[in-house]
Amino acid sequence: MSMKKVFTRTPTFKDCPTHYCPGCGHGIAHRLIAETIDELGIRGRTIGIAPVGCSVLAYNYLDVDMVEVAHGRAPAVATGMKRTNPDKIIFSYQGDGDLAAIGTAEIIHAAHRGEQITVIFINNAVFGMTGGQMAPTTVLGQVTATTQKGRDARSEGYPLQISELLAVLPGAIYVERCALSSPAQIRKAKKAVKHAFELQVNGAGGLSLVELLSPCPTYWRMSPVKAMDWLEKEMTNAFPLGRLKG
Amino acid sequence: MNERVLMCGNEALAEAAIQAGCDAYFGYPITPQNEITAYMSRRMPEENRVFVQSESELAAINMVFGASATGKRAMTSSSSPGISLMQEGISYLAGAELPAVVVNVMRGGPGLGNIAPSQGDYFQATRGGGHGDYRTIVLGPSSVQELVDCMPLAFDLADQYRMPVVVLADGILGQMMEPVVLPKTRDEGRGTRDEGRASRIRVLPTKDWALTGANGRPQNIIRSLWLVEGVLEKLNYKLRDKYEQIQKNEVLCEQYEVSDAEIVVVAYGIAARIVRGAVDKAREEGLKVGWIRPITLWPFPTEQISRAAEEFRVFFVVEMSLGQMVEDVKLAVAGKAPVLFYGRPGGGVPTVEEILDKIKQLTLPTKNR
Numbered sequence: 001m002s003m004k005k006v007f008t009r010t011p012t013f014k015d016c017p018t019h020y021c022p023g024c025g026h027g028i029a030h031r032l033i034a035e036t037i038d039e040l041g042i043r044g045r046t047i048g049i050a051p052v053g054c055s056v057l058a059y060n061y062l063d064v065d066m067v068e069v070a071h072g073r074a075p076a077v078a079t080g081m082k083r084t085n086p087d088k089i090i091f092s093y094q095g096d097g098d099l100a101a102i103g104t105a106e107i108i109h110a111a112h113r114g115e116q117i118t119v120i121f122i123n124n125a126v127f128g129m130t131g132g133q134m135a136p137t138t139v140l141g142q143v144t145a146t147t148q149k150g151r152d153a154r155s156e157g158y159p160l161q162i163s164e165l166l167a168v169l170p171g172a173i174y175v176e177r178c179a180l181s182s183p184a185q186i187r188k189a190k191k192a193v194k195h196a197f198e199l200q201v202n203g204a205g206g207l208s209l210v211e212l213l214s215p216c217p218t219y220w221r222m223s224p225v226k227a228m229d230w231l232e233k234e235m236t237n238a239f240p241l242g243r244l245k246g
Numbered sequence: 247m248n249e250r251v252l253m254c255g256n257e258a259l260a261e262a263a264i265q266a267g268c269d270a271y272f273g274y275p276i277t278p279q280n281e282i283t284a285y286m287s288r289r290m291p292e293e294n295r296v297f298v299q300s301e302s303e304l305a306a307i308n309m310v311f312g313a314s315a316t317g318k319r320a321m322t323s324s325s326s327p328g329i330s331l332m333q334e335g336i337s338y339l340a341g342a343e344l345p346a347v348v349v350n351v352m353r354g355g356p357g358l359g360n361i362a363p364s365q366g367d368y369f370q371a372t373r374g375g376g377h378g379d380y381r382t383i384v385l386g387p388s389s390v391q392e393l394v395d396c397m398p399l400a401f402d403l404a405d406q407y408r409m410p411v412v413v414l415a416d417g418i419l420g421q422m423m424e425p426v427v428l429p430k431t432r433d434e435g436r437g438t439r440d441e442g443r444a445s446r447i448r449v450l451p452t453k454d455w456a457l458t459g460a461n462g463r464p465q466n467i468i469r470s471l472w473l474v475e476g477v478l479e480k481l482n483y484k485l486r487d488k489y490e491q492i493q494k495n496e497v498l499c500e501q502y503e504v505s506d507a508e509i510v511v512v513a514y515g516i517a518a519r520i521v522r523g524a525v526d527k528a529r530e531e532g533l534k535v536g537w538i539r540p541i542t543l544w545p546f547p548t549e550q551i552s553r554a555a556e557e558f559r560v561f562f563v564v565e566m567s568l569g570q571m572v573e574d575v576k577l578a579v580a581g582k583a584p585v586l587f588y589g590r591p592g593g594g595v596p597t598v599e600e601i602l603d604k605i606k607q608l609t610l611p612t613k614n615r
Contacts, residue, residue: 044459044462045459045461046460047315047316056471059467063465064465065458065459066457067457067467069311073308073311076306076309079298080270080309080311080315081313083270083298084270084316088458088459
């Protein structure tokens with residue numbers, strides 16, 4: 001009896017060992033982007049921007065032209081690329097430290113100018129690469145390396161809902177928040193990622209952003225399974241899922 | 247465009263950049279260089295090229311980084327405090343080996359300083375104001391015409407060596423109007439005439455490293471992170487080799503009446519213009535004075551100054567700062583002759599008479615010798 005192959009690696013996703021921790025969401029997010037690029041047939045005209053953080057090595061997994069840029073500056077770099085190459089598909093891949101802390105000005109102004117780029121925003125509620133410090137997106141009560149008694153709104157402020165902030169800008173044409181916590185949620189995330197790229201391919205005339213809530217079992221100090229559970233039950237309270245714009 | 251036109255330095259350098267094939271300009275307003283941004287906002291769209299007013303200098307230099315990574319000729323301009331903000335991006339450009347042109351129309355500092363002309367950013371420009379082991383080529387023009395001539399050269403040097411090139415001007419050069427001849431439009435993929443070096447044509451390398459979409463080829467990656475042990479060290483040595491080539495091949499400087507001079511005045515940029523006037527007057531009065539004017543501030547004309555120091559004479563450095571280039575002159579002279587200094591910081595501009603007076607004071611001990 002012949003066996004039918006029902007699941008395989010998508011070509012733009014490189015065949016190599018991962019450096020990500022067990023249970024990390026980055027690998028899933030990378031795959032969703034790779035599948036999208038292959039399904040839309042845009043590998044030959046796509047340029048990706050890797051952030052500073054755990055996913056700085058995104059170019060090791062995504063087989064497209066890529067650049068690695070300073071912490072938070074990806075939307076400015078993307079602006080320089082897209083304005084000089086309107087026929088290319090430009091995407092940035094940014095974590096919460098990168099996009100919601102040091103790069104807040106760059107993402108808000110790229111959206112404000114309506115730059116025709118696609119932003120994949122990974123929110124895992126911590127700074128991963130530097131050792132699990134508080135991010136602007138750390139939820140209240142969450143213990144991190146720099147909020148050792150749990151995040152307290154009185155001294156550390158509230159989780160920053162940057163997607164909600166961006167959604168009110170006319171230049172942001174599509175903003176959606178999804179979760180990489182279960183097969184059902186990941187399928188929704190895939191649709192959102194693909195839509196965000198399609199808008200750019202179709203020249204829809206503005207910035208598209210998908211925020212992906214993503215597990216970080218290592219710095220949440222949880223097992224991968226528990227992390228998925230915490231993401232859905234706790235993190236989505238601070239960051240409600242759904243389409244915010246477009 | 248070959249006739250003489252009257253333009254202020256800021257607008258003239260902007261037009262020269264356009265003629266030099268600048269594909270994209272990104273900038274943020276700051277005095278005294280606002281004429282560049284305004285001029286580019288009008289002219290770049292006329293040429294179907296890119297102009298973006300960025301939200302900050304940080305963003306501007308990173309927009310340059312993005313455009314440059316795709317193989318385009320990109321530039322930004324600013325003045326001292328803005329250039330400080332760009333240092334992060336300049337370091338990344340150096341690390342990623344990306345070409346870029348950065349114009350600094352210097353003003354007084356430190357801090358917010360003032361908007362008067364200054365040469366206080368020499369250290370920042372020539373020492374690499376950002377982090378890490380890198381160099382930038384620094385051009386120090388002293389007239390509006392030279393500012394214009396610097397622009398195609400800056401783009402060519404940036405493309406040839408894949409690194410940021412800084413054009414170090416100041417508030418006077420940016421603001422003052424002089425008649426200039428603008429350069430002819432350059433041919434694609436070929437350098438322009440470099441008048442200072444026997445009119446040779448630069449042949450520029452193809453940008454096969456550029457991010458253009460991996461269409462029918464393996465992916466290109468532009469990066470400055472090298473975690474594996476020894477890899478960054480190798481890159482640093484590669485950069486060193488490149489910098490040594492530049493030191494060997496790209497030094498530009500002008501000398502005047504040095505052969506019989508007892509006093510050699512060393513100055514760059516607008517200060518050199520003032521020095522020229524003072525030296526001419528000193529010669530009229532029979533004083534044996536000459537000058538050396540570095541045009542490339544890095545690579546510095548160390549050899550030229552060192553040769554001049556082989557005969558006994560006094561070196562007199564004049565800067566619109568408390569003394570920055572004077573350190574490079576001292577390194578070049580290497581103790582073979584006295585190196586004296588006169589500077590005006592904080593936006594102070596010395597007059598011809600002021601410099602002449604200082605030169606006369608210096609001649610007294612040499613006459614008694």
